[in-house]
Amino acid sequence: MIGVARDRADAVAKRARAGLMLALQAGLAAGLAWYLAHDVIGRPAPFFAPIAAVITLASSVGQRMRRTAELVAGVAVGIGLGDGIILLIGTGPVQIGLIVLLAVLVATAVGGGPPLIVQSASSAVLVATLTVQTGHPWTRFFDALVGGGVGLAVMTVLLPINPLSVVRRAADPALRAFTAGLHEAALGLSDGDPDVIEAALARLRSAEGTFAAFGTAIEAARENVAFAPARWHSRGALAQYVAGAPQLTYALRNVRVMIRRAQTALNDRERVPEVLPASVRHLGDAVDLLRQEWARGVEPVETRERALRAAAESGRAYDTGLGYSGGVVVAQIRTSVADLLRATGVEYAEATRQVRVAVGWRGRPHGARNRAARARPPAPPSGRSPEPGAG
Known part of the structure; x- marks a missing residue:
């Protein structure tokens, strides 16, 4: 019980630390919005200014700048329409529905998206139900603009969230799930258990959501760095994530094809040499090393070394003789390794060359290469690799 209570307390403390910056931003924005609207502009009770500021901040975490602008516009439009309708025809249930x-x-x-639509409607309802007309129909409209502008200024200039922290928090679960899926697939191959392979595939399917969140965090961080001078020093470290995320997405897709083919190989009782699951395990290790090296902000040298070791092991498996599905598994491992190398900053041509060298094709006599090719099952009639989803 003590251990469970301690874990819960740690989880609460972790969530509190994660929300501390947002709380500071919201407090600063609300205070500034009231000060500008009340003390500088002279509004007697500008309560929509701090409301708009807080709504803007709370709804913009992890979202793109365009969505934040939609929220600000939605607040202003809803309040403006509400004030106008109340001025013309008064208040009541019919007026609320019309507003x-x-x-x-x-x-x-x-052309607004859901944030603009929802915020316009809810702001209009607030005006129609919670406020009393003062004879100045457009003042609350400007209060909302002031509050929204203050919220954007706090978020991007005065107290911007550290974009690297946001991206690292989003990258960590995505890369951990990717690693776990590869390790589980390696275990299934080693044990010859198709059910374990299926579980690994399900794990990687669920990782799509974490990768989507990772991509969203990167977009938000890029905009944060672009608009926040205080965070310009983060551009170099952030560039690793920005450049590498698309390649990791390609690698995830290729790995899912590889795992489906591995399951087919087991179901068809194809021979699986020991070095093949070892190759998949090394690929999972490489993904985990990338997570660690990105988090430290260092050159991902160990990631490249482990990824190329995965490619080398797949080449050894190919040389021992594989069935058709086993050959596809090796091909997808090679492609995934190339994707992973590109995620570390290696150019396409160089990544391809390094993979070929690691596998052992570069420098091998042409005749030996042909003999190895003849030992494999024929390629599909089209001569192309199976499309993702095959098997």
Whole structure:
């Protein structure tokens, strides 16, 4: 019980630390928005200014700048429409329905996404139900603009979130899931158990969501760095993630094809040499090393070495003789290794060359290469590798 309580306390503390920056941003933005609207502009009760500032900050975490702008515009449009309708025809259930209808229509007509539509409607409802008309129909509209502008300024200039922290928090679960899926696939190959292979495939399917969150975090971080001078020093370290994320997505897709083929090989009772699961395990180790080296902000040298070792082991497996599906597994390992090398910053041509050298084709006599090719099953009629999803 003590251990469980300690784990829960640690989880609460971790969540609190993660939310500390957002709390500081929200507090600063709310105070500044009230100060500007009340003390500088002279509004007697500008409560929509701090509300808009906090809504902007809370809804923009991990989202793109365009969505944040939509939220600010939505608040302003909803308040403006609400004030206008109340001025003309008063308040009541019919007026509330009309205000929401018009707010949604306007947001949709200008091409707004869900943030703009939802915020326009909810802001209009707030105006219609919680405020009393003061004779100045557009003042709350400007309060919302002031608050939204302050929220954006705090988020991008005054107190920007560290983009590297955001990206690392998003990358960690994605790369851990990728590593676990590869290690589980290696275990299934080693034990000859198709069910374990299926579990590994399911794990990697679920990793798609974490990779999507990783990509979203990168987009948000890129915009944060672009608009926040205080975070410009993070551009170099962030570049590793920005350049590597697309290649990791390609690697994930290729690995899923590889695992499906590995399952087919087991179901067809093809021979699986020991070095083949070792190759898959080394590939998983390489992904985990990449997570660690990116987190430390160092050149991913160990990642490259382990990835090329995976390629070398796959070449050894190929030389021992494999069935058709086993040959596809080797081909997908080679492709995934090339993707992983490119994720570390290696150019395409150089990554391909390094993989060929590691596998053992570079420098091998042409006749020996042909004999090895004749020992393999024929390629598909098209001469192309199986499409993703085959098997």
